[in-house]
Amino acid sequence: xxxxxxxxxxxxxxxxxxxxxxxxxxxKNNFLKNxxxxxxxxxxRLYMSIRSLNKTRSILNKNYLFIEDDSIYKRWSLDFLIYCxxxxxxxxxxxFDKKDEGEILQFIDNKIRMSIFSLIEKNRLINDxxxxxxxxxxxxxxxSISREKIKYNKKEYxxxxxxxxxxxxxxxxxxxxxxxxxxxxxxxxxxxxxxxYYGDSCIILKDLKPKKIIAFEPDRNNFEELKKIVEKxxxxxxxxxxGVGENNENISxxxxxxxxxxxxxxxxxxxxxxxxxxxxxxxxxxxxMDIEGFELEAIKGAEQIIRKNKPVMLICLYHxxxxxxxxxxxxxxxxxNYKFRFLNLNKVHPIGDRVLLGWV
Numbered sequence: 001x002x003x004x005x006x007x008x009x010x011x012x013x014x015x016x017x018x019x020x021x022x023x024x025x026x027x028k029n030n031f032l033k034n035x036x037x038x039x040x041x042x043x044x045r046l047y048m049s050i051r052s053l054n055k056t057r058s059i060l061n062k063n064y065l066f067i068e069d070d071s072i073y074k075r076w077s078l079d080f081l082i083y084c085x086x087x088x089x090x091x092x093x094x095x096f097d098k099k100d101e102g103e104i105l106q107f108i109d110n111k112i113r114m115s116i117f118s119l120i121e122k123n124r125l126i127n128d129x130x131x132x133x134x135x136x137x138x139x140x141x142x143x144s145i146s147r148e149k150i151k152y153n154k155k156e157y158x159x160x161x162x163x164x165x166x167x168x169x170x171x172x173x174x175x176x177x178x179x180x181x182x183x184x185x186x187x188x189x190x191x192x193x194x195x196x197y198y199g200d201s202c203i204i205l206k207d208l209k210p211k212k213i214i215a216f217e218p219d220r221n222n223f224e225e226l227k228k229i230v231e232k233x234x235x236x237x238x239x240x241x242x243g244v245g246e247n248n249e250n251i252s253x254x255x256x257x258x259x260x261x262x263x264x265x266x267x268x269x270x271x272x273x274x275x276x277x278x279x280x281x282x283x284x285x286x287x288x289m290d291i292e293g294f295e296l297e298a299i300k301g302a303e304q305i306i307r308k309n310k311p312v313m314l315i316c317l318y319h320x321x322x323x324x325x326x327x328x329x330x331x332x333x334x335x336x337n338y339k340f341r342f343l344n345l346n347k348v349h350p351i352g353d354r355v356l357l358g359w360v
Contacts, residue, residue: 001101003091003108003325008084015112018124065120065350076319076351077114079293083321095328100342103354107318107342110350125350132347140166152203158232160225163198167346167353173204173288173314174343174357182312182359186210189285192276192311193237194244194298197222199229201288202237208286212236214279218243218253218271244291245273246300275301286312293319296326307334313358317342318351331358 001007067074083089093101110125122129143150143166150159152169175183187209193201196215205213215230215237217223223241230237243253253271276287276298284305289295295315305311313331317324331338338358346353 001093001105003089003093003104005084005087005089008081008089008108008112011109011112012081012116015109015116018113018117063122065122065125067114067118067120069118073114073351076293077111079319080111080321080324081115083325087321087325089321089325091325091328095332096340096342103344104342107344107351107354114350120350126348129348136166136170136348139170140164143169153207157203157229159200159203159229160198163200163225165200167348168200169204171343171345172207173201174341174345174355175204175207177341177343177357178312178359183208186285186312190214190280190283191286191288192216192279192284193288194276195288195290195292196226196237196239197290198225199233199235199237201290202226202230202235203233205286205288206235210236210286211283212238214238214240216240216242216244218273243271243273243294244276244289244298244301245294246275246297248274248278277302277304279305281305281308284309284311286314288314290316293323295319295323296330299327299330303334306331310335310338310360313338313356315356315358316354317356318354328356331356335360 067077093104096104113120113125126132143152143164144161145151145156147161148158150157150161150164150169188211191205191208191210191213193205193213193215196202196217199215202213202215213236215226217226217239218241220241223239227239229235230239243251245251249272250270251273253269276284281304287302287305289298291298295317299306299315306313315323315327317327328340332340335358337360339360341357343355343357344353345355
């Protein structure tokens with residue numbers, strides 16, 4: 001299936017019908033039909049028009065999801081929708097495994113819903129969410145030994161219970177989707193972890209039995225915790241307090257937001273960013289990126305590694321429309337024989353932790 005701007009507009013029109021507001025819908029429907037001729041100024045009017053549909057309820061229950069206007073989920077979703085409407089987007093779902101098409105289309109619908117509405121029934125966003133919530137909770141109970149320890153893959157690790165993202169451990173970052181042959185090709189090689197946070201991904205990536213893991217974490221507070229986790233657990237990790245990007249430069253950074261620290265246009269901090277192509281390219285066989293919407297820039301800075309080594313790629317696609325539409329096409333252009341999966345590593349989140357897994 002082809003995902004283009006026309007497809008997005010059709011989905012907006014269908015999703016708007018989910019609200020029982022025929023007067024408002026008719027107005028929006030006529031407006032959206034002329035979207036191809038819209039200027040950026042008109043897009044702002046569309047955004048304001050969509051916001052007028054938001055309904056804030058004083059009483060919420062567990063069957064509904066409330067998205068505040070200033071939340072990161074609203075921001076991610078609006079970024080996605082506006083990107084789709086402003087650009088000549090194109091993505092063929094045949095780039096991915098056929099099993100992934102439903103997951104891709106659900107993700108797009110959820111992005112649109114979370115852009116338009118503030119209050120959404122969970123069952124419109126997530127199938128079997130009650131069952132899945134219970135599965136993750138039970139797994140977290142088994143994962144946590146104490147406040148400072150977890151038990152993962154029959155081994156104990158020091159890790160702060162309050163910082164655990166149990167869904168990532170449950171799905172093992174999607175590594176289970178790789179064949180034995182691919183996993184064997186990574187052994188004793190170098191693994192790159194961009195956006196290492198507190199080291200949870202390093203613990204999971206240790207399963208690959210790499211020679212070493214190079215972990216990038218630009219947020220100073222996260223970096224200090226990362227070093228502690230690496231030292232306490234004796235992980236084969238080289239920690240770098242840097243970001244990764246298309247160029248070697250110093251750029252603005254918004255720190256102090258835990259796992260959500262980002263590289264915005266204007267940030268109060270400044271960090272060093274380097275190209276992955278600066279590293280010793282010879283043994284790099286796996287690259288993971290979860291860097292809050294800066295993935296495309298970081299991939300462009302790793303072009304030589306990707307073209308030469310064809311590493312396994314684990315890349316978050318859920319932050320921005322730019323990443324979702326451009327990264328799969330760019331990687332396939334550079335390495336035509338890449339195989340892709342679109343994986344949902346958090347079944348109880350409507351848009352989070354959707355990743356591209358690529359290998360040859």
